[in-house]
Amino acid sequence: MKIFTKIVLPVLLLASASPLLAQYTFFTPKEAFAIEVSLPNSAEKRLPMYRNAITSLHVQGDRVIGGTTAEEGLSPYLFIASLSDRKLVTTKDLQDIIPGQKSIATGFCKGAGNVLYAGTMPHTTKNPQAGHLIQVSLGSGDVIEVKDLGAPVAGEGIFTLLSNTQGTELYGISYPSGRFFTYNIASKKTQVYDDVAPKEKELNNLHEYAVGPEVYLCKSLILDNAGIVYGSTAGNRVFAFDPNKKTFEFLENPLPAVWGREVLGQVEAWAKAPDGRLYGGNAGDGQLFVLDPTTKKIKNLGKPTMMPRLQALAFGGDGKLYGLAGGAPGYSHLFYYDEKGAGFVDLGNPEFTMVAPGIEQGIMWRGFQLSTLAASADGKYMVIGENEALSQLMVFPVEK
Amino acid sequence: MKSICRVWLLLLCAVSTFAQKPAISEKQVAFIEYPDFPEAHSTWGSIGYNAAANTVHIGVTNHANNIGLYTFNPVQNVMKLNGFIRDMANLRPYQWQGKIHSKIVAAPDGSIYFSTDGGESREEYLMEHPQGYAGGFIMKWDPKNGLKNLGIGMQYESIKDVDIDPKTGTLYAITYPQAHFLVYNPEKNKMRDLGRLASSHVPRVLFTDWWGNCYYVDWRQRLVKYEKDSESLVFARESLPAFPGTPGSKIITGITAFAKDEAKGIIYLITYGAKVIAFHPQKEGIGKVEDLGGVFDTGKEDAWGPYVPNLNIGKNGKLYYIIGGHDNYVLKDKTVLMEFDPATRKSVILKTYPSTEITEATGYDIRDKDGNLYFAARRNPSGVGDNTRPFMIQFNPEKEIRK
Numbered sequence: 001m002k003i004f005t006k007i008v009l010p011v012l013l014l015a016s017a018s019p020l021l022a023q024y025t026f027f028t029p030k031e032a033f034a035i036e037v038s039l040p041n042s043a044e045k046r047l048p049m050y051r052n053a054i055t056s057l058h059v060q061g062d063r064v065i066g067g068t069t070a071e072e073g074l075s076p077y078l079f080i081a082s083l084s085d086r087k088l089v090t091t092k093d094l095q096d097i098i099p100g101q102k103s104i105a106t107g108f109c110k111g112a113g114n115v116l117y118a119g120t121m122p123h124t125t126k127n128p129q130a131g132h133l134i135q136v137s138l139g140s141g142d143v144i145e146v147k148d149l150g151a152p153v154a155g156e157g158i159f160t161l162l163s164n165t166q167g168t169e170l171y172g173i174s175y176p177s178g179r180f181f182t183y184n185i186a187s188k189k190t191q192v193y194d195d196v197a198p199k200e201k202e203l204n205n206l207h208e209y210a211v212g213p214e215v216y217l218c219k220s221l222i223l224d225n226a227g228i229v230y231g232s233t234a235g236n237r238v239f240a241f242d243p244n245k246k247t248f249e250f251l252e253n254p255l256p257a258v259w260g261r262e263v264l265g266q267v268e269a270w271a272k273a274p275d276g277r278l279y280g281g282n283a284g285d286g287q288l289f290v291l292d293p294t295t296k297k298i299k300n301l302g303k304p305t306m307m308p309r310l311q312a313l314a315f316g317g318d319g320k321l322y323g324l325a326g327g328a329p330g331y332s333h334l335f336y337y338d339e340k341g342a343g344f345v346d347l348g349n350p351e352f353t354m355v356a357p358g359i360e361q362g363i364m365w366r367g368f369q370l371s372t373l374a375a376s377a378d379g380k381y382m383v384i385g386e387n388e389a390l391s392q393l394m395v396f397p398v399e400k
Numbered sequence: 401m402k403s404i405c406r407v408w409l410l411l412l413c414a415v416s417t418f419a420q421k422p423a424i425s426e427k428q429v430a431f432i433e434y435p436d437f438p439e440a441h442s443t444w445g446s447i448g449y450n451a452a453a454n455t456v457h458i459g460v461t462n463h464a465n466n467i468g469l470y471t472f473n474p475v476q477n478v479m480k481l482n483g484f485i486r487d488m489a490n491l492r493p494y495q496w497q498g499k500i501h502s503k504i505v506a507a508p509d510g511s512i513y514f515s516t517d518g519g520e521s522r523e524e525y526l527m528e529h530p531q532g533y534a535g536g537f538i539m540k541w542d543p544k545n546g547l548k549n550l551g552i553g554m555q556y557e558s559i560k561d562v563d564i565d566p567k568t569g570t571l572y573a574i575t576y577p578q579a580h581f582l583v584y585n586p587e588k589n590k591m592r593d594l595g596r597l598a599s600s601h602v603p604r605v606l607f608t609d610w611w612g613n614c615y616y617v618d619w620r621q622r623l624v625k626y627e628k629d630s631e632s633l634v635f636a637r638e639s640l641p642a643f644p645g646t647p648g649s650k651i652i653t654g655i656t657a658f659a660k661d662e663a664k665g666i667i668y669l670i671t672y673g674a675k676v677i678a679f680h681p682q683k684e685g686i687g688k689v690e691d692l693g694g695v696f697d698t699g700k701e702d703a704w705g706p707y708v709p710n711l712n713i714g715k716n717g718k719l720y721y722i723i724g725g726h727d728n729y730v731l732k733d734k735t736v737l738m739e740f741d742p743a744t745r746k747s748v749i750l751k752t753y754p755s756t757e758i759t760e761a762t763g764y765d766i767r768d769k770d771g772n773l774y775f776a777a778r779r780n781p782s783g784v785g786d787n788t789r790p791f792m793i794q795f796n797p798e799k800e801i802r803k
Contacts, residue, residue: 039618039635041622041634042637043637049595049633306527306528331578354599358620359648361645361646361647363619363651364599365599365600368577369596388595389595390596390597
């Protein structure tokens with residue numbers, strides 16, 4: 001038997017496989033998971049290629065509601081995924097309701113009850129259509145019900161959208177002119193204001209930097225506890241709109257900027273803290289800042305990573321402010337900001353396990369281009385949406 | 401008597417487990433060194449055959465910032481350094497390149513194409529930092545005109561592999577770490593990014609069929625075809641065959657090697673999960689996929705375990721590959737030269753080498769006019785760390801190599 005142990009067995013022993021995986025440590029909390037929502041030519045329910053960049057995201061109970069952006073000539077989708085079943089359950093092609101649209105990228109605003117609102121952006125064709133407001137609700141059996149509320153600004157897309165606390169009025173920024181509008185849900189009446197749209201002199205300056213409206217128009221609006229709406233305008237400024245007085249105020253403090261790069265100033269994410277302070281993300285150089293609505297002062301909190309962009313912000317159930325910093329041509333980094341603790345903590349690229357029929361053993365999914373972030377209402381989960389040719393959902397738990 | 405019988409039975413068992421042909425002649429194998437590059441460290445699939453000139457081309461790296469481009473002429477039996485990439489491409493220090501990771505592909509006119517790769521940890525996250533990685537380039541070289549830099553694929557991204565449509569000159573590329581599939585028309589300088597196709601790990605291999613369509617895999621190890629006529633991607637419905645229990649980390653890495661038998665209309669593939677597959681491409685749509693079994697009879701060990709980053713096909717229609725590398729060896733501290741007969745689906749060991757003599761070999765589908773097959777190999781004589789030296793293996797499965 002010694003011969004077997006000494007000669008034959010070693011020959012029979014095979015070296016274990018060591019996969020050639022990247023040598024970095026990823027953010028992979030226990031119980032985190034990815035949901036495969038995009039996959040071409042599948043027997044499973046999935047979103048098709050190039051029509052699935054997850055640019056709007058909302059969590060309602062166990063359901064994740066997503067809105068996508070499509071590539072040129074294709075139409076976007078709305079979808080529902082189940083957190084408990086970890087799968088995509090419903091898809092709806094926007095083309096069936098409003099043809100000629102490219103994206104649902106405003107995020108979802110809450111209306112009365114469980115009704116959601118979003119705006120669309122049309123394709124940039126020779127005869128572009130206008131973007132529409134849509135009302136989205138979840139019917140029984142995970143049916144997505146979409147109602148077309150029409151185009152609030154003729155010939156313009158809807159770049160940004162927000163609802164008031166009561167869910168009775170919507171506020172938005174049109175594209176490409178950058179006009180502010182209000183939409184009364186009950187009366188369906190729209191009012192359009194030119195106050196925050198860039199003027200000719202500003203446009204000439206912007207032209208010298210070769211930046212377009214997607215860079216300088218306000219990408220995100222927020223409401224303070226007094227019902228005032230805040231957003232950014234070209235030139236690195238922040239405005240406040242009072243819906244009662246229908247007046248605009250431009251704050252004294254500009255957005256935080258890197259010298260010489262003020263032209264890139266754009267708020268692309270907001271999150272309201274429990275104490276009412278407003279945290280914002282500046283796309284230009286990726287600074288996080290806080291706006292105190294009582295003093296109207298802005299404080300620059302710094303940059304979580306070296307890159308521009310700060311695409312999403314949301315408070316987790318653990319009280320931390322989570323966000324998505326950076327993006328193409330680099331990669332997005334998930335980070336959190338803990339004012340009372342470590343300050344900025346860069347979690348890097350998340351890498352979560354994806355399990356689905358056909359990949360029951362599980363595969364690791366690494367998030368590179370992350371565009372949207374939403375917290376579940378119970379605060380237990382943070383949900384990330386990707387912006388890829390084939391985008392997936394990435395979900396991680398937070399401790400309350 | 402009892403113990404003699406036991407040993408005899410065990411030996412019989414061992415012989416059947418590792419079927420072995422009579423040893424191949426030493427004159428069927430040649431180890432060829434790369435001259436004039438004392439700091440050379442390795443090769444990484446960076447080898448290819450140029451049918452127009454009957455030459456083999458190799459990119460050899462110090463695995464830091466210098467890459468030598470070599471040409472081997474099998475008729476003259478001469479290995480020649482053509483020059484270093486950073487000089488020939490006029491790269492500045494901030495455009496450093498760690499290696500050529502792609503195979504080297506040839507156009508009908510004798511030009512060769514390849515791409516460059518960061519190769520080091522600093523490539524992936526430092527980006528615009530002074531030590532960061534600018535991005536991998538696509539390059540063209542021919543002996544008359546020298547090297548032409550065709551530009552970056554994606555900013556900050558390496559290019560792991562390229563292939564060519566020989567009819568149109570269209571180049572295909574896959575980037576690292578985001579696994580974007582690129583289609584590049586050099587005549588029009590038109591780069592098209594078809595987006596990300598993989599998950600956490602980037603499958604390293606692209607291959608083309610005889611119509612010029614290009615293939616890759618998605619994260620489910622399904623074939624993804626760039627169909628040149630429709631200029632779009634076609635995804636296979638089913639995943640490539642895999643052994644039960646193949647870990648997800650192997651599935652997402654796809655195929656490691658290919659070799660073409662155009663006469664039979666077959667492209668042979670080896671997966672990262674150690675399957676040998678006969679793929680029958682068709683001009684439109686995805687063709688038939690045939691599971692030929694494993695690369696090696698692993699006995700009781702996991703069949704998906706062996707690591708085979710290379711594959712060649714002989715004039716006899718049989719497949720040849722070397723198992724081992726990246727600390728994964730089927731025989732302790734040995735790399736194994738294998739012959740696989742697709743007709744019988746049987747594999748035999750032709751020869752074993754100490755892993756200090758051949759530590760790892762790469763290269764796909766490289767056969768010269770005399771039937772010699774080529775592998776880009778490296779050796780670690782000390783067996784410690786990653787202190788390797790590259791060399792090329794020339795192997796003729798049917799006869800002695802003509803000198």
